[in-house]
Amino acid sequence: MSEHRPRIYLAGPEVFLPDPLAAGRRKCAMAAAHGFEGIYPLDASLDLAGLDVTAQAQTIAAANEGLMRNCDALIANLTPFRGVSMDSGTAFEVGFMRALGRPVLGYSNVVADYAARAQMFRARGIPTGDGDRADVEIENFARAENLMIACAVEFSGGSVVRTRVDAGIELDDLAGFEACLAQVKAMLGGGA
């Protein structure tokens, strides 16, 4: 039976953690406990030896696109990453799976709304080389992220899970991920 478990693409910046394989194993084990196969987009299995950076990046991107096409749903870590918003590669992946009509779920380990975070960003002073300005609108729909992201989750039948965690473990805490697994289970049904 196990080869027919629904496959969940595990999107998020955890691939940049010091031990990204361990982070992936944790998520895959939790997915398995819910009857799913977790698909973690780490390039460890790719042979990048001898490739220049252009070819390396393209090999990884093509592999990740292929993995997504073979998954039944996506759970994304939407935690703010190097700015007001989530990791941009993760946002790309949410859109990718949404266009394919697969359920997309998401969690953030920061609870403030997008609008509140954008105001905090400005309060620190807008850095050089950023498109934000004092006269640029801050979207305020009481969502955790830009409406395209948040609504894609809602259209999937889910809701973005927000969890308050201690500083420094925003990429590590998996309570929100666990809640997303439960949401997917209600949509797809579990495995064995």
Added chain:
Amino acid sequence: MSEHRPRIYLAGPEVFLPDPLAAGRRKCAMAAAHGFEGIYPLDASLDLAGLDVTAQAQTIAAANEGLMRNCDALIANLTPFRGVSMDSGTAFEVGFMRALGRPVLGYSNVVADYAARAQMFRARGIPTGDGDRADVEIENFARAENLMIACAVEFSGGSVVRTRVDAGIELDDLAGFEACLAQVKAMLGGGA
């Protein structure tokens, strides 16, 4: 003939400018000069009266998804927006159109690589409520953005256009957009 011009979805945070309609008209006029129909995702034509914020956001998101499905290609403004990376809604849209197999092009009005920008972000001090940490890897593939975004443009047959512009007009300068139109024209062919 004009009803058969290829339709280009115009993605970017210009929708948050003080006069977003004017920004859209400028881009649509430039697209038309290249033989394209520009599709600008502004919710001005939507009737949001009487809707609560939940329904407003969902109405806008559903409309934008519908517009994308009816476009032949996408040009995205990848300029950093409220952080190291581009606007997250725009990243979602790049992924959405990429999954549909439509060409995606992009430009940034900040020339520094993603990696250099991430280092500058850390040098200012990582703010509270951000997933970045000193021990988290900074991807460095000499690209303007996360590899999923940059490679989607490359897979489309294009390359991210980077333009150095004066501070404060990062969302206004359209030289990079013009270059993307030329790239799309080489892919799709122009209109009349």
